[in-house]
Amino acid sequence: MAKIMSTKELATKIVTGEATFILDVRNKDEFDNWKIEGGKVELLNEAYFNLLDGVDSITDKLPKDKDIIVVCAKGGSSEMIADMLEEAGFQNAYSLEGGMKAWSEHLEPVKIGDLKDGGSLYQFVRLGKGCLSYFIESNGEAAIIDTARMIDTYESFAAKKGLTIKHTIDTHLHADHISGGRRLAEKAGATYHLPPKDATEVTFDYTPVEEGNDITVGKTTVKVQPIYSPGHTIGSTSFIIDDTYLITGDILFVKSIGRPDLAGLAEDWVGDLRNTLYSKYKELSDDLIVLPAHYSFPEELGEGGRVAARLGDLYAKNSGLQVDDEDVFRKMVTENLPPQPNAYQEIRKTNMGKINPDLDEQKEMETGPNRCAVEG
Amino acid sequence: MEATKFLDAKGLACPMPIVRTKKAMEDLSSGDVLEIHTTDKGSKSDLTAWAKSGGHEILKEEQEADVFKFWIKKA
Numbered sequence: 001m002a003k004i005m006s007t008k009e010l011a012t013k014i015v016t017g018e019a020t021f022i023l024d025v026r027n028k029d030e031f032d033n034w035k036i037e038g039g040k041v042e043l044l045n046e047a048y049f050n051l052l053d054g055v056d057s058i059t060d061k062l063p064k065d066k067d068i069i070v071v072c073a074k075g076g077s078s079e080m081i082a083d084m085l086e087e088a089g090f091q092n093a094y095s096l097e098g099g100m101k102a103w104s105e106h107l108e109p110v111k112i113g114d115l116k117d118g119g120s121l122y123q124f125v126r127l128g129k130g131c132l133s134y135f136i137e138s139n140g141e142a143a144i145i146d147t148a149r150m151i152d153t154y155e156s157f158a159a160k161k162g163l164t165i166k167h168t169i170d171t172h173l174h175a176d177h178i179s180g181g182r183r184l185a186e187k188a189g190a191t192y193h194l195p196p197k198d199a200t201e202v203t204f205d206y207t208p209v210e211e212g213n214d215i216t217v218g219k220t221t222v223k224v225q226p227i228y229s230p231g232h233t234i235g236s237t238s239f240i241i242d243d244t245y246l247i248t249g250d251i252l253f254v255k256s257i258g259r260p261d262l263a264g265l266a267e268d269w270v271g272d273l274r275n276t277l278y279s280k281y282k283e284l285s286d287d288l289i290v291l292p293a294h295y296s297f298p299e300e301l302g303e304g305g306r307v308a309a310r311l312g313d314l315y316a317k318n319s320g321l322q323v324d325d326e327d328v329f330r331k332m333v334t335e336n337l338p339p340q341p342n343a344y345q346e347i348r349k350t351n352m353g354k355i356n357p358d359l360d361e362q363k364e365m366e367t368g369p370n371r372c373a374v375e376g
Numbered sequence: 377m378e379a380t381k382f383l384d385a386k387g388l389a390c391p392m393p394i395v396r397t398k399k400a401m402e403d404l405s406s407g408d409v410l411e412i413h414t415t416d417k418g419s420k421s422d423l424t425a426w427a428k429s430g431g432h433e434i435l436k437e438e439q440e441a442d443v444f445k446f447w448i449k450k451a
Contacts, residue, residue, distance in 0.1 A: 027425040049394045049426040073418050077391040364417075 002082030005069055005094035007106040011127055013067075014039035015108055015305030021063050023070045025051070025081050026100070034368045036071060036103060037298035038127060038305075048077035055084050068093045075099040104128035104366060107153045109135070110305045112291065115242045119218055122157075123291065124148065125305050130295045130370045131177050132307055134247060139218030143167035144184065145239065145247055146293050149362060151180040151187065158188075165190045167215055169224070171249030171293060172236040173198035175262040176341035176370040178362050179351050182206070195228075198235030198263075203353035209237050229280055231273025232258035232372070238281075246288040246311060251276055253292040254300045254309045256373035257320030259337055262344055266334040274329055277321060286312030296373045319375065333374050342368040377436055377447050379411035380404055386415045386443060393419040394426055397448075401432070404450045409435065412446045420444050 013020045019040045024031050025048035035043060046058050062068055068090060072078040078095040085093035096103065106128060112121045119138025126132070126148055134145040135154065142163040144154055147170070158165050165188040168181035172195060182204060185192035193215065196208040215224040225240040232250040236258075239247040250258040257277060260269040288311045295307045302308065315321050323329040341347070343365040349355045350362070357365065383400045385393040393414045400410055412423070420437075423446055427434050431451035438445050 027422055029421060029425070047422070047425060047429075048391050049398070049422060050429060052391075052395060052398055072390065074390060076389050080391050 002070075002079055002086050003094045004079075004097050005067070006097050007102050007128075008108075010036075010069060010096060010103070011106050011108045011305075014041060014127060015110065015125070015301070019066050021066055021068050023058075023062070023068055023081070023085075025070060025072045025077050030073070034100065036100075036128070038301040039298070041298070048072060048081050051081055051084065055081070055088050059088060059090075062090060064090075064092065066092065069096055070094065071096045071103070072099045074101050100128065101363060101367070105150050105363075107133075107148060107150060108305055109153075109157060112245070112289075112306060112308065116244075117218075117242075121241060121245060123306060123308070124153070125301075125307065126177075127301075127305075129177060129366065129368075132291070132293050132295065134241075134291060136217050136224065136241060137161060137163050140164060141166045141218045143169060143215060143217045143224060144181070145169045145224075146171055146174070146249070147180040147184050149178040149180045149366065151184040154180075154184060155188070164188070166217065167191050167193060167224075169193040169209065169215065169239070170198075171195075171238065171247065172233040173202075173263065173348060173351050174250075175344040175348050176294075176372050177366055178347055182353070195233075195235030195237045197230070198233050199352075201352050201354070211237075227280070227284075229276040231260055231269055231276045233263045234269060234272070236276075240284070240288065244289060245291050246281075246284065247291050247293075249293045250372045252281065252290060252314065252318070252320075253294055253296065253373050254290070254307060254314070255295075255297050255318060256375045257318070257333070259372060259374045260333055261337055262340060262372065263348065266337070270330050270333055273333060274326060281311065282315070284311060286310065286315070290314055294370045294372050296370070296375075337374060338371055341371040342366070377411070378409065379447060380408035381410050383410060383412045385419070386413050388414065388416060390416055390418045390422065394422055397423065397426070401430075401448070401450055406450055408450050410448050410450065412448065414444050414446075415442050417444075423448075 031045040070078040070082040082093045082095035107124045122135040124133045168185045194206045227238040229238045433449040435447040
């Protein structure tokens with residue numbers, strides 16, 4: 001029987017930069033659309049149905065000196081192929097437990113830093129989808145920004161540290177993943193905050209996020225300061241935490257910028273996006289550390305799995321911030337956009353509370369990469 | 377559609393629908409038609425890709441409730 005590797009073990013290999021060989025046995029279209037990337041991952045794609053008579057055709061492409069992790073959609077085919085590899089003498093073959101479906105759900109917490117008045121900030125990296133959420137803890141209290149659907153991960157993280165979750169906050173109404181913010185707030189007795197301009201169609205009560213209404217975590221002053229920054233959606237709001245970190249949501253990423261078309265027409269919001277990126281953020285300190293809600297490129301995954309960059313450095317390097325001509329900018333964010341995230345309309349409706357798909361349907365809807373960025 | 381052979385792969389998870397399909401095809405002659413029913417969502421694109429790589433022709437496919445139906449002509 002083939003050895004099984006958990007998503008947690010694979011995540012550790014990726015964020016620590018261990019050389020990792022992945023044999024993805026899904027069909028080529030699925031592989032091209034969405035795959036495991038980051039760290040020192042080397043990939044080979046060969047569909048399992050081409051290997052049913054034996055693995056001889058690929059054995060000379062497989063390493064002997066490092067683990068081979070076989071991956072498929074749900075973990076069934078990868079187990080079969082890993083068994084065949086083992087029989088062919090590859091004692092280093094593993095099957096990824098639960099396949100891409102499970103990989104999409106794994107959250108890897110990495111510490112970003114300590115806060116001035118005590119407490120700390122963590123980034124939860126969803127390696128399978130490139131989604132990032134943030135966990136602020138101070139004085140026995142916690143706030144979570146852009147909570148993923150898998151709320152038990154945050155619950156057990158808080159429980160281990162003896163923290164009470166007081167706030168869950170969404171930077172905007174998400175279109176690429178189902179927010180766990182409302183459900184976690186209900187369960188933990190916390191307050192769910194959402195920008196009101198993104199919440200005009202929601203079917204539930206929430207606390208509006210507004211400039212001037214800072215959110216305090218713990219009895220000290222870890223300030224979560226909202227900055228209205230429309231463009232990806234009309235309500236998109238950024239947060240300055242502890243005067244040090246800038247949570248940008250889906251407006252500004254490390255290597256790219258947000259796309260303005262997922263909640264309506266790109267043309268409607270391109271001006272807002274331009275204004276947020278080229279005026280509003282420019283007034284902020286260059287020394288703020290940008291913490292986005294997504295990454296799209298494996299090279300954005302930094303040391304220890306962190307995704308972060310200094311705002312001043314992004315003004316010098318991020319290609320989406322170097323476009324002086326407004327017309328060129330408009331074209332860049334409205335034409336030749338990448339495909340939209342899988343099931344994004346249904347995901348938005350779920351996040352508004354308009355539809356209530358069951359868990360299996362939710363998992364299915366979240367298949368694939370986040371696709372919230374436009375590269376300049 | 378007239379099929380030479382019928383394969384019921386309903387309820388089977390990946391990779392079994394393709395494993396069984398491949399086995400059933402081996403017993404058929406060129407030009408014969410295999411009718412397959414599956415419930416595994418992933419089998420839809422996999423069967424299409426598998427048939428293409430083996431030169432088999434998908435004559436027809438349809439969905440009835442949760443069941444995917446395929447008619448594949450052996451190369």
